[in-house]
Amino acid sequence: MMRWAIIALLLLLLCACQEKFSLDELAGARTTFVVGDTTYLEIVPPYEGFNEPHGILMGNDKLLYVADTKNNRIVQMDIAGQVLGTRTIVRPNAISQDMRLDLLVTGICVERSGDSVAAIFRLKLVPASHSIGSAVIDTLWKESARPQRRFVGIAAMPDNQFLVARQGPDLSSFVDPDTRVLRFGSDGGFITPVGDLVTRAGSGITDINQPTGLARFPNSRDFIILQSSVGVAYGAIYMVYQSNAEFEGWVPKYDPARQDQRFIDFVRPNRFVRPEGVVVDGKRGDIFIADAAQDSIFKFDNQGRFRSESFGQSRSAGRMLRPSGVAFFDRTLYVLDSQTNRILRFRLSTDF
Numbered sequence: 001m002m003r004w005a006i007i008a009l010l011l012l013l014l015c016a017c018q019e020k021f022s023l024d025e026l027a028g029a030r031t032t033f034v035v036g037d038t039t040y041l042e043i044v045p046p047y048e049g050f051n052e053p054h055g056i057l058m059g060n061d062k063l064l065y066v067a068d069t070k071n072n073r074i075v076q077m078d079i080a081g082q083v084l085g086t087r088t089i090v091r092p093n094a095i096s097q098d099m100r101l102d103l104l105v106t107g108i109c110v111e112r113s114g115d116s117v118a119a120i121f122r123l124k125l126v127p128a129s130h131s132i133g134s135a136v137i138d139t140l141w142k143e144s145a146r147p148q149r150r151f152v153g154i155a156a157m158p159d160n161q162f163l164v165a166r167q168g169p170d171l172s173s174f175v176d177p178d179t180r181v182l183r184f185g186s187d188g189g190f191i192t193p194v195g196d197l198v199t200r201a202g203s204g205i206t207d208i209n210q211p212t213g214l215a216r217f218p219n220s221r222d223f224i225i226l227q228s229s230v231g232v233a234y235g236a237i238y239m240v241y242q243s244n245a246e247f248e249g250w251v252p253k254y255d256p257a258r259q260d261q262r263f264i265d266f267v268r269p270n271r272f273v274r275p276e277g278v279v280v281d282g283k284r285g286d287i288f289i290a291d292a293a294q295d296s297i298f299k300f301d302n303q304g305r306f307r308s309e310s311f312g313q314s315r316s317a318g319r320m321l322r323p324s325g326v327a328f329f330d331r332t333l334y335v336l337d338s339q340t341n342r343i344l345r346f347r348l349s350t351d352f
Helices: 002-017 023-027
Strands: 030-035 038-048 055-058 064-068 073-077 083-088 090-097 103-110 116-124 136-142 150-156 162-167 180-184 190-193 211-216 223-227 236-243 248-252 275-280 287-291 296-300 323-329 332-337 342-348
Touching: 055 090, 055 275, 055 332, 064 090, 064 103, 073 090, 090 211, 103 136, 103 150, 116 150, 150 223, 162 211, 211 275, 223 275, 223 287, 287 323, 287 332, 296 323
Parallel strands: 055 323, 090 150, 150 211, 275 323
Antiparallel strands: 030 038, 038 342, 055 064, 064 073, 073 083, 090 103, 103 116, 116 136, 150 162, 162 180, 180 190, 211 223, 223 236, 236 248, 275 287, 287 296, 323 332, 332 342
16 A cells, blocks of 8 residues: 555656646647737748838738838738739838729839939739739829938728828928828829828827828728827827718827827827837727837727737747738738848637
8 A cells, every 4th residue: 555655656746847838839830928818829930031021911802912121022922921923113111902902002213313202103913813923013103303202101992092191301391291191093193182180290189290101991991190209199090081061081080189088098198109010900990000119019999998918029039029010811910020021920819
């Protein structure tokens, strides 16, 4: 009897001395990030081969498009990470896709004078059987007279009109300051600046100073514009489209000047430093914002409440260093990192 007790004790000690299985071993190709009470899983391997990329899009055609900025190209990929094709564009920065499946890309056009000027391009994929390498490219707009201007965001509307965020150093002109959001028709013709946003440094909810990105809500004309926190209080502005007999245009969804909205998380002053990418989960309405300066992904629900699933570099073992773009599809968040030159993929543990 004593012998069996000793054997049982030895077995218990041996089991206690063994290392526990890590979640990495059990999950296979997953890496764990714990944020508060929520576990995030990174799907590995990441997609690599870029050079300071700055824009990513999950298209209406369910393909990934990357503005591979320093490689001067647009990369077309499937969701498994396989490169389907590339197309040369000088310094591409932002991408959108309209309902005709045309790609809209902001980049640079080199003039005969040698000046590099901001430009907007259209790539016609459908006539090219969706081969990006042979798609016709039209130059829709150039800022030839103002070579210091740059287009930093673009968003196609449901009717194929589109908005473009423009940035530049000269804000002195009341009529045409460098920093504006511009509205274009479905044919690419310029319509008007979006006057509902005010070009100036300031603490108002609609003040824009140094835009960094722009994205539209799915099946809607609502959009979010991002900007550097320098000179302004709000790095992300959520604009809602309204059209009635008295008004047509955009108004802020959350306005801290209103007593009932002043404590909404989305409009907490100085929350962001340099947000550069934003995407909306079309099913849940969650908003993801990538802040390149804080190495973080901020998540808000459809009521503007901050979510604890937000995460950053301090919790990701240094793997995410400068997130500059985000895309979302099938419960998976794609994060474009312009410093590590990779696309990282994340999914909530509850979604596996």
